[in-house]
Amino acid sequence: MTQNDLNPPTQELSVGQTLRQEREKRQLSLEQAAQQLKLRVEILHNLELDQPDKAILPTFMRGYLKSYARFLKLPEQALLIRFEQQHQVKSAPVKTMRTFSNRSAKQRTEARYMWLTWLIALVLLVSLAVWFWQSARENKLLQSDALPGPAQTVLAPTAELVSEQPLSAVELTTVEPELTTSEPETPTELDVTALPPAAQQQLEQLNQALQQEEAVSAVSEQPPQSLHDRLKMTFSDNCWIDVLDANGDRIAFGTKQAGYVMELNAKGPFVITLGNPGVVSIELNEQPYDMSRFPGNRVAKFTLSGQNE
Known part of the structure; x- marks a missing residue:
């Protein structure tokens, strides 16, 4: 009998046995573990039996296994590798991301934008310069139009001469307008009693007609009432x-x-x-x-x- 027959090698525990042994060591039931992990009891039970549910995708089973191992303070990565080897499940290869950035193309685009920006700035500067030039030209024309002409320069001395005329000359020139604008004298009142009766009657009719005309004109001069x-x-x-x-x-x-x-x-x-x-x-x-x-x-x-x- 050899030494190997006396001490047979211990068989390595499976993933499910490791999980169950650690859970029982912590004196936890499946229901307590499932409640804290917020998973169904059947999922943890299948993991401990090394019989994962085939209706669940391997990706989700790996996630459940990692959560259970992390909860029991077990090396999750080592258990995950053993789980994949035991059930012949391969992790999805990480795809390298293709980059579509092209430095040269990006530089050309930036150069075009820069040239376009400079062109717009140049156009704005030229437009501003033209506007200033037109404004200065219009102001110059307005100032030239506002300068006194020859007729005004001739009239100015004449006005000064007129204002320097003696007072007697001015008084003589204003005598005639005063005579023309004088009010006519009021006629003397007519003695009605000295007229014949027929003339007195006609005069009274004339006065009544004049009074009626004055009343009609006063009414017509009143502003019409607004219709709005x-x-x-x-x-x-x-x-x-x-x-x-x-x-x-x-x-x-x-x-x-x-x-x-x-x-x-x-x-x-x-x-x-x-x-x-x-x-x-x-x-x-x-x-x-x-x-x-x-x-x-x-x-x-x-x-x-x-x-x-």
């Missing part, structure tokens, strides 16, 4: 409006802001649509309109009669 209505709308909050006049023309439309006061002079009746009537106060011809019958936050459409209705 004055509509005033005050907004305490934002509100959408649409206002039509008597001809159906839209005279106001859109959203008015809080605090806005709108005054319209047009011919009524007015067809008014308000998106939020509770925030609008209306005056028609300086008379307030009752808006309490319209509920707030609801569209209201109504008609306001004008002064001719």
